[in-house]
Amino acid sequence: FNFGGIRSLQQPLLSKKMNRVIKSENSAAAAHESAGRQRIAIGEQVSDWGETTEDEAVSDISDKLGVLLAEMGEEEDAFAQNLDEYRTVLKHIRDTEGSVQPTRDQRAKISDEIQRVKLKDPNSHKIGTLEQELVRAEAQNLVAEAQLVNVTRQRFKEAYSIHLAAVIERSEKQALLAHHGRRLLNCIDDTSVVPGDEARAYMHGAEAKRIIEQAEQDIRSWRIQMEPV
Amino acid sequence: FNFGGIRSLQQPLLSKKMNRVIKSENSAAAAHESAGRQRIAIGEQVSDWGETTEDEAVSDISDKLGVLLAEMGEEEDAFAQNLDEYRTVLKHIRDTEGSVQPTRDQRAKISDEIQRVKLKDPNSHKIGTLEQELVRAEAQNLVAEAQLVNVTRQRFKEAYSIHLAAVIERSEKQALLAHHGRRLLNCIDDTSVVPGDEARAYMHGAEAKRIIEQAEQDIRSWRIQMEPV
Numbered sequence: 001f002n003f004g005g006i007r008s009l010q011q012p013l014l015s016k017k018m019n020r021v022i023k024s025e026n027s028a029a030a031a032h033e034s035a036g037r038q039r040i041a042i043g044e045q046v047s048d049w050g051e052t053t054e055d056e057a058v059s060d061i062s063d064k065l066g067v068l069l070a071e072m073g074e075e076e077d078a079f080a081q082n083l084d085e086y087r088t089v090l091k092h093i094r095d096t097e098g099s100v101q102p103t104r105d106q107r108a109k110i111s112d113e114i115q116r117v118k119l120k121d122p123n124s125h126k127i128g129t130l131e132q133e134l135v136r137a138e139a140q141n142l143v144a145e146a147q148l149v150n151v152t153r154q155r156f157k158e159a160y161s162i163h164l165a166a167v168i169e170r171s172e173k174q175a176l177l178a179h180h181g182r183r184l185l186n187c188i189d190d191t192s193v194v195p196g197d198e199a200r201a202y203m204h205g206a207e208a209k210r211i212i213e214q215a216e217q218d219i220r221s222w223r224i225q226m227e228p229v
Numbered sequence: 230f231n232f233g234g235i236r237s238l239q240q241p242l243l244s245k246k247m248n249r250v251i252k253s254e255n256s257a258a259a260a261h262e263s264a265g266r267q268r269i270a271i272g273e274q275v276s277d278w279g280e281t282t283e284d285e286a287v288s289d290i291s292d293k294l295g296v297l298l299a300e301m302g303e304e305e306d307a308f309a310q311n312l313d314e315y316r317t318v319l320k321h322i323r324d325t326e327g328s329v330q331p332t333r334d335q336r337a338k339i340s341d342e343i344q345r346v347k348l349k350d351p352n353s354h355k356i357g358t359l360e361q362e363l364v365r366a367e368a369q370n371l372v373a374e375a376q377l378v379n380v381t382r383q384r385f386k387e388a389y390s391i392h393l394a395a396v397i398e399r400s401e402k403q404a405l406l407a408h409h410g411r412r413l414l415n416c417i418d419d420t421s422v423v424p425g426d427e428a429r430a431y432m433h434g435a436e437a438k439r440i441i442e443q444a445e446q447d448i449r450s451w452r453i454q455m456e457p458v
Binding site for chain 2: 013017021024025027028032034035038039042045046048049053055057058061065072139142143145149150153154156157160164165168170171172174175177178179181182183185186188190193197226227229
């Protein structure tokens with residue numbers, strides 16, 4: 001075994017930090033996915049509960065609200081999928097960072113070797129060869145560093161452009177659904193009844209239907225508007 | 230032991246269904262809380278990574294973007310807290326549902342008893358007493374049913390008013406932060422460099438600073454605008 005073996009297994013600092021971001025985003029995406037699935041289930045459960053109340057108003061509105069909640073869940077789930085796409089772009093940065101480090105190491109190693117040989121024998125015939133090697137290593141490293149700058153800047157912008165567009169899409173669609181949801185709630189007349197009152201007729205069925213149709217149409221016709229990146 | 234003991238442990242169907250909603254919302258809130266905490270951590274990690282790139286533009290923008298991401302995480306966490314508040318209101322419905330069932334059972338039990346006694350002995354002196362008991366049980370149940378209708382409608386509206394307002398607050402604030410985030414990204418010049426180019430001066434520091442200040446101010450001055458419920 002040799003000590004170099006362990007060291008080469010370690011990720012360079014730079015790609016290690018990006019790797020941490022990628023891993024945390026994986027957990028965040030999983031949390032959003034779980035929240036989305038729960039929200040879809042809750043939509044059904046609320047509708048199911050409302051039916052059992054045998055109160056026409058509550059039954060109708062809880063059923064329609066359930067549809068809006070389930071749709072919010074679908075948006076949450078779509079957001080989690082978009083986070084995966086963004087993570088893929090971050091991986092390009094991490095991989096490039098990982099590939100630049102060896103060119104830095106190689107350059108430093110030849111440079112060190114030249115110093116070592118010069119100290120031992122300033123006239124050594126090895127020095128010429130090593131200096132040629134150093135020029136080649138420097139050129140290779142120079143290309144790698146330019147690639148790193150380009151990939152980092154371009155992919156960073158691309159990654160967060162995807163991420164932030166996904167935040168905007170989820171947010172605006174969920175807010176839109178929530179605004180319609182509040183209009184739905186107002187279709188329930190909650191002025192108090194007294195014991196023995198006849199069941200109050202439910203008058204807002206047609207209005208509730210229009211609200212839910214409007215919500216569907218708004219989601220379908222929604223288009224993202226944002227600063228181009 | 231007796232068989233009735235088991236039955237009385239079971240929740241009536243109605244409160245059981247609401248209880249399922251309450252439990253699912255607990256999981257959903259936990260998922261949003263976890264997503265929020267991850268997002269706050271990612272904000273720091275992105276800033277930390279950017280510093281290591283030693284690219285002035287990437288370092289500055291990733292640091293400022295990290296601030297926006299962390300703020301999105303704070304909003305996600307506040308949303309999870311609001312879900313807890315809404316769950317508390319749903320519990321009032323569940324508890325009322327649970328307390329109405331015994332009055333229904335009591336009424337049905339006395340009614341059955343009258344039928345049983347009448348079949349056995351139509352002139353039984355017990356019938357008069359049982360009929361008085363039935364009138365009392367009916368009155369009690371009538372009050373309970375009116376309470377159930379009132380609590381269900383009022384608390385249902387209250388609960389989802391809180392829930393939907395929380396969705397709107399989280400969504401609109403996160404969208405606002407994301408829009409500013411996209412403006413930040415445009416402060417990075419990502420036109421390609423060639424090997425050996427001198428490091429390009431970072432020209433957009435002042436602009437990035439203005440964007441982040443504007444984002445802070447927009448969050449502070451944000452007010453909810455929505456359909457009153």
